[in-house]
Amino acid sequence: MVVSVKQLEKRYGPHRALGGVSLDVEPATLFGLLGQNGAGKTTLIKILLGLVVPTAGEAALLGQPVGTFSARREVGYLPEDHRLPEYHTSTSLLDLYGALQGIPRRQRRRRAAELLDLLGLAGREKLRIRGYSKGMKQRLGLAQALLHSPRVLFLDEPTDGVDPVGRKEIRDLLLEERRRGVTVFINSHLLGEVEQLCDRVAILRKGELMVTGTVADLTRQKASWLVAFDRGVPVSFRFPGATIETVEGGSRLRVSLAPIEGPGAEGAEAIDTFLAAASAAGLRLRHLERERATLEDLYLAIASGGETP
Amino acid sequence: MKDPDHFSREDAAAAERVTVRPWVPRTFAAILRDTWREFLDAKVLYLLLLAIALLFGAALTGRIEPQPGGRQYLDIAARAMAADLDGIDIATQSMGDVAGRLNGSVYAISAAEPLAADLPAGHWKATLTRTFVPLVGAPESGEEITARFGRIADGQLWTITEILETGTDWARKIGSQTWEMTVAPGRDLRLLWPHRFTLFGDSVELAGTKGAPLGLEVLILQKLLATGLGGTILLLVSVAVTAAFVPNMVRKGTLELLLVRPIPRWQLLVFKYVGALLLVAGLLGILVLAVWLITGILADVWSPGVLLALPSLLVFFALLLSVSVLTGIITRSVISAMLVTVAYWAILFIAGQMNNVAVESRIREANVGKMRPTSIAEAIRGRQPRREDGLQPGRRPFYQTTIGRITEGVYAVLPHTEDLDNLVDRQLMRDFAVAGPFRALMESASFSWEKGLGLTFLHTFAYLAIACTIFSRRDP
Known part of the structure; x- marks a missing residue:
């Protein structure tokens, strides 16, 4: 395991920032850490980096207790709202770190030049960070995290302030890092991006781990379908076990078929029977799409205080 | 994720990872460069260098010129021969102290004529007469006169290069001797010789029309530019610039980027401290060296005593910087760090000055009824030595008052930075043969390098240690 956390707890006086979180992360994973502000994401990351000492529980990074120098040599960190010292240039800052x-x-000169080139900051080596745009600072922040080729990356809002093309480049970069065996932790509020990029996610709420799993599992297919026929469904049409409602301004029908358990083929059989019945009623199929739960649905459900769906 | 060749990929990645070896000198050098960059960014360096250049330029328009005045030094040398001056300190002791050491003869210069100009480097032809009581004193030979003339304690005002006794035999028998001699300036004559000091051509007269002893002028100049005004301004600017270092470093969003590195936290703080200290040492070095060069070029006095101002000011700044670092760690605020440091400086200054008053009151009390110290140079210029007055009945000396006791009690535990300043002054006064009541204070045995440095280092170290402890334990 790259990260192994057991019953991790952190209190600041009476305030409980983390309350007994347990988590294991395997190597070469893009891991998304989600949660509202104050949910404990940053505290968890800071404990894993050895910046904050936990009140109780255990945390290990690459098989070593967190905070040891040998563990720190293997991690790269991009903090949220980082402030790179403005009197530096990109090269002098990377040289310092x-x-x-x-x-x-x-080696650090060669590596810095490589990274600046990779992150599209080459040619601006003389410019002080004071003169950087938000996106440039973000890229430079990423460069410093990657500088020593760490085996684990902790990135807090890595694409914050970066333009869409830049975001794509950063996503590609992170995928490449994963391909090289690096484990990447991403804290982000951009759920679409996390869904697109991450293999696994965990959602924290008020210091507790609400849900963790692969993105594929968490955004599993629902037991409902969006259907469109060539004409309106006759009032007489009935199908046992199906609820039909009109959505998207009447152009689509949502067909919910119950009971269906879990992802897989069971639902497909039910829709086949349904479509056969519709066809028998003289309806011609124009559109068929299975509905999915997005990460956002799940996140909002948890954030609003609901239990894990 | 269950990729079968996953591990070989990781191994490949490990193989191409850059070598990572922690090494303290590398860490130190990196933080030093970072500090240098931050310092340059404040743009103050250029202003300071410009200010020092301006100072240098202004000072170099100055001229220090000797005034005519050789005759009075010949007179003083002659009169001084009437007493046994061995062991008398030319700089601290007064003509009054000579009383009681008379040897029964009276010497005088009856005629004198400069061989060239009447300048401190000029040679003189002079006639020396000695009057003595024949039965008590014996006639003196030219060699004896040569050995004694112009020497006051270990100071050398004049040296005789040629001497010839010209008096008649009968005059000698009734107690009168006369010599014709050629006299060359001695080693210490120049420092006591009155010099005019003008700036910007002749437009600003700094030492009055009669001039002042060269040693005194150089002392005031060095003190003003190095330990006094110049040093104070430089240290103030340094405090202002370096006060930002630690708060900037521990700022949220910047601190995390440093703390994740595989180095102990105290190294970040201590190396930053040492870096700032080295920078200011460089600036102080430039200032002190500039002052030494300026006075050297202006007055051709190359005494190295002023170079002592460098360690003295640097040790003082090391203390101020440790206070600034500690405040910066606790409050994370530049303004607080600056204000607390300046306030601390003010407290040290006031305590030091009050302690000086207490020390002075002790010296005074011990010297009631004795002659007050006056320099020989002052005596020549007509200032009469005075006796130290006792206090009026019912009044206690300062060190015995409540305030005085509190002062001495508080000062005893404070860093003795005022002592360091006094010790530099003492050295300068010795070098330039300057004396007076102030010199007596500076010469007080209660000021010592051991105590001054020891207490200052102790405080500096303590503040730094507390700062490191807080920094190492606090969650960012």
């Missing part, structure tokens, strides 16, 4: 990380001069 590289040296603190312990990389010899020649």
Whole structure:
């Protein structure tokens, strides 16, 4: 396991930032950490980085207790609302962080040039960070996290302030890192992006882990279908076990077929029978689409205080 | 994720990872460069260098010129021969102290003529007469006169290069001797010789029309530019610039980027501290060296005593910086760090000055009835030595009052940075043969390098240690 957390708890006085979180993350995973502000995402990450000492529980990174120097040498971190010292240029800043990380001069220079090129910051080496746009700062922040080729990356809002093309580039970069065996933790409020990018997600609420699983599992197919026929469904048409409602301004029908358990083929059989019945009633199929639960649906359900669906 | 060749990929990634080795000198060098960059960013360096250049330029328009005045130094050298001056400190002791050490003879210069100009480097032809009581004193030889003339304690005003006794035999028998001699300036004559000091051509007269002893002028100049005004301004600017270092470093969003590195937290803080200290050491070095060069070029006095101002000011700044770092760690605010540091400085200054008053009151009380110290140079210029007055009945010396006791009690536990300043002054006064009541204070045995440095280092170290402890334990 890259990350192994057991019953992790952190209190700030009476305030409980984390209340008994347990989590395991395998290598080469893009892991999305979701939750509202104050849910404990950043606290969890800071504990894993060894910046914050937990009140109780255990946390290990790459098989070592968190916070040890050897564990820290393997992690890259991009904090939320990071403020890179403005008196630096991109190269001097990477040189500083590289040296603190312990990389010899020649190697850190080569690596910095490589990363600046990769992140589209090449050619601006003389410019002080003071003159950077939000997106440029974000790219440079990513560069410093990647500088020492860490095996685990913790990125807090990595695409914040970056334009759409830049976001795509960053997503590709992270996918490439995963391909190389790097585990990437992403804190983000951009649920669409997380859904698109991450293999697994965990959702925290008020310091507790509400749900964790693969994105594919959490956004599983629902037992409902969007259907359109060439004409309106006659009032006389009935299908046992199906609820039919008109959606999207009357152009589509939502057909919910019950009971269906879990993802898989059972639902498909039910829709086949339904469509056969419709066809027998003289209706010609124009559109068929299975409805899915998005990450957003799940997130909103949890955020609004509902239990895990 | 259950990819069968997953591990080989990870191994490949590990193989191409850059080598990572923690190494303290590398960390230190990196933080030093970072500090240098941050310092340059404040743009103050250029202003300071410009200010020092302006100062240098202004000072170099100055001229220090000797005034005519050789005759009075010949007179003083002659009169001084009437007493046994061995062990008398030319700088601290007064003509009054000479009383009681008379040897029964009276010496005088009856005629004198400069061989060239009447300047501190000029040679003189002079006639020396000695009057003594024949039965008590014996006639003196030219060699004896040569050995004694112009020497006051370990100071050397004049040296005799040629001497010839010209008096008649009968005059010698009734107690009168006369010599014709050629005299060259001694080692210490220049420092006591009155010099005019003008700035910007002749437009600003700094030492009055009669001039002042060269040593005194150099002392005031060095003190003003190095330990006094110049040093104070430089340190104030340094406090202002360096006060931002720690709060900027521990700012949310910046701190995390440093703390995730595989180095102990105290290194971040201590290396930043040392970095700032080295920068200010460089600035102070430039200032002190500039002052030494300015006075050297202007007055051709190359005494290195002023270079002591560098360690003295630097140790003081090390203390201020540790206070600034501690405040910065606790409050994370630049303004607080700056204000607390300046307030601390003010407290030290006031306590130091009050302690000086207490020390002075002790010296005074011990010297009631004795002659007040006056320099020989002052005596020449006509200032009469005075006796130290006792206090009026019912009045206690300062060190015995409640305030005085509190002052000494508080000062005892404070860093003795005022002592360091006094010790530099002491060295300068010794070098330039300057004396007076102030010199007596500076010479007080209660000021020592051991105590001054020891207490200052102790406080500096304590503040830093507290800052490191807080920094290491606090969650970001």
